[in-house]
Amino acid sequence: xxxxxxxxxxxxxxxxxxxxxxxxxxxxxxxxxxxxxxxxxxxxxxxxxxxxxxxxxxxxxxxxxxxxxxxxxxxxxxxxxxxxxxxxxxxxxxxxxxxxxxxxxxxxxxxxx
Amino acid sequence: xxxxxxxxxxxxxxxxxxxxxxxxxxxxxxxxxxxxxxxxxxxxxxxxxxxxxxxxxxxxxxxxxxxxxxxxxxxxxxxxxxxxxxxxxxxxxxxxxxxxxxxxxxxxxx
Numbered sequence: 001x002x003x004x005x006x007x008x009x010x011x012x013x014x015x016x017x018x019x020x021x022x023x024x025x026x027x028x029x030x031x032x033x034x035x036x037x038x039x040x041x042x043x044x045x046x047x048x049x050x051x052x053x054x055x056x057x058x059x060x061x062x063x064x065x066x067x068x069x070x071x072x073x074x075x076x077x078x079x080x081x082x083x084x085x086x087x088x089x090x091x092x093x094x095x096x097x098x099x100x101x102x103x104x105x106x107x108x109x110x111x112x113x
Numbered sequence: 114x115x116x117x118x119x120x121x122x123x124x125x126x127x128x129x130x131x132x133x134x135x136x137x138x139x140x141x142x143x144x145x146x147x148x149x150x151x152x153x154x155x156x157x158x159x160x161x162x163x164x165x166x167x168x169x170x171x172x173x174x175x176x177x178x179x180x181x182x183x184x185x186x187x188x189x190x191x192x193x194x195x196x197x198x199x200x201x202x203x204x205x206x207x208x209x210x211x212x213x214x215x216x217x218x219x220x221x222x223x
Contacts, residue, residue, distance in 0.1 A: 033211065042199065042215035056210050091157070100145055100203040100211055104157040
């Protein structure tokens with residue numbers, strides 16, 4: 001089992017562009033979580049998804065950010081019209097069930113110029 | 114709202130000395146508490162959870178509901194314990210998301 005795979009590992013965007021971050025959970029895992037880590041800060045919960053359903057998006061900014069986890073394919077975190085403040089590391093985690101043990105990816109580092 | 118506080122961003126101790134990483138939480142319900150660890154160049158991974166009541170790599174943590182704390186302890190630190198440590202809380206009610214503290218960077222000096 002290759003573990004949680006995130007891509008791209010590094011992404012550079014100019015202000016106003018769109019950023020798409022992908023996360024392939026571990027095989028057999030149907031729960032996906034996205035976290036954001038700003039410089040010098042901890043992990044901030046963004047969204048929790050199960051296949052085709054958003055369970056909790058209370059940590060997601062109301063505008064410009066969206067997430068999905070389709071029946072087939074990876075989970076996608078989409079940021080539209082990026083701004084400099086979106087520069088951060090975005091971590092995806094998955095679990096086979098909601099037990100609190102999360103398996104993390106290596107993160108995607110977004111830099112907005 | 115649930116919150117996890119790790120008051121120390123950095124903690125440095127000598128090899129062989131005792132280690133205590135502090136974690137306090139606020140949550141109106143009954144929480145589940147976890148410690149996650151990230152070693153250099155590795156992914157964040159689960160270290161231990163309070164319901165297991167086990168010692169992992171010599172570390173233990175006791176949930177103190179009266180003080181709303183879940184401090185991580187090890188009697189004799191080893192150099193390989195140097196890492197970033199995150200305390201996390203999972204809500205029992207609702208969507209059961211995992212909320213993390215800001216993390217403590219532990220450095221063990223030889």
